[in-house]
Amino acid sequence: MTTEHILADIGDEIPPMEWTADPDLVREMLDLSGWIGDDESGEGRMSGPSRFTDQETARSEGFGNMIVPGNLGMMAMAAAIQRWFPHGRVSKLDCVFRQPITQGETLTATGVVTDRQDHADHVILEMDVYLERPDNQRPQGGTAVMTIRTTPPA
Amino acid sequence: MTIPEDAGGAAAQAPQLTYNAEILRKEQPAGAITLTEAGVDRYMELTGHPRAALPEGERREAPIAMLNVFFSRGQEVGADVKLEGATVGLNAGRAIELYRPIYVGDTLTRSAILQDVYSKTGRSGTMAFEVWEILFRNQDHELVARARDSMVYRAPGVAPPPERGAEASP
Numbered sequence A: 001m002t003t004e005h006i007l008a009d010i011g012d013e014i015p016p017m018e019w020t021a022d023p024d025l026v027r028e029m030l031d032l033s034g035w036i037g038d039d040e041s042g043e044g045r046m047s048g049p050s051r052f053t054d055q056e057t058a059r060s061e062g063f064g065n066m067i068v069p070g071n072l073g074m075m076a077m078a079a080a081i082q083r084w085f086p087h088g089r090v091s092k093l094d095c096v097f098r099q100p101i102t103q104g105e106t107l108t109a110t111g112v113v114t115d116r117q118d119h120a121d122h123v124i125l126e127m128d129v130y131l132e133r134p135d136n137q138r139p140q141g142g143t144a145v146m147t148i149r150t151t152p153p154a
Numbered sequence B: 001m002t003i004p005e006d007a008g009g010a011a012a013q014a015p016q017l018t019y020n021a022e023i024l025r026k027e028q029p030a031g032a033i034t035l036t037e038a039g040v041d042r043y044m045e046l047t048g049h050p051r052a053a054l055p056e057g058e059r060r061e062a063p064i065a066m067l068n069v070f071f072s073r074g075q076e077v078g079a080d081v082k083l084e085g086a087t088v089g090l091n092a093g094r095a096i097e098l099y100r101p102i103y104v105g106d107t108l109t110r111s112a113i114l115q116d117v118y119s120k121t122g123r124s125g126t127m128a129f130e131v132w133e134i135l136f137r138n139q140d141h142e143l144v145a146r147a148r149d150s151m152v153y154r155a156p157g158v159a160p161p162p163e164r165g166a167e168a169s170p
Helices: A023-033 A054-059 A070-082 B038-049 B064-070
Strands: A013-020 A089-097 A106-118 A122-132 A140-149 B002-004 B019-020 B027-034 B088-098 B107-122 B125-137 B143-155
Touching: A013 A070, A013 A122, A023 A070, A023 B038, A023 B064, A070 A089, A070 A106, A070 A122, A070 A140, A070 B038, A070 B064, A070 B088, A089 B064, A106 B143, B019 B107, B019 B125, B038 B064, B064 B143
Parallel strands: none
Antiparallel strands: A013 A106, A089 A140, A089 B088, A106 A122, A122 A140, B002 B019, B027 B107, B088 B143, B107 B125, B125 B143
């Protein structure tokens, strides 16, 4: 494979990935992160109900419903990029969490290529990435850099 | 020691912001985590992250975004940020930069540095921001990733504003 085989160019859209963070997914991720679950050793564990796991707590903090931890949206954006180029390595990812995302909402993870640099054995893509609602609001967005190798490492 | 952000008090109208300045810009140990095969599999399944075929002889890498899992397990503590009326703390943004690949089997040691605490006042009132830098080193003591994490504290029911400069590198 040569760099010409990497079919991504400036202006190309990251193939959209539909994403819904329902309460089960949020709990699973909180468990994986050690925030909740059986691992009692983790510092920083949630003590009691939170806006991520309890409707009343979420409402008392001014949210209409339980919300999604911001970092889950960041993970979804990274997954969308990685689905496009499964062998690529994302080396930089930054994201601003502009608005809370409600659990159960369906959003689209996508973005656009803003720069492409061709090297002898790899291509570097820079991208704007975001989560988009059906009404075109973007509660989260940022940038990503991915390196795609064209030849295996020595 | 807890000190106000602006002890000189030019902004007499604004609510006072206090935080623990003793930890400001000091690197603090923040635990370690081992990237297990099962953990990476679970992460990929939950996020819809594809699993690429592994070329012969190569070690399996963990995705950069998986580092998101290892925040807030104790490293972002001790700042003790307090701003009158701002009782809700939210993550405002995050930036992660990978310097070296991270592999299944790696043990990553984290350290955290409170880089900045400041407040902003707008139409919806005064909010406090807390900015952390998180460093990840592997078992060979190599710096593999650096992250910048921002928290915003605000009154209930107020949407957080975009955070300034989320770049991972100083």
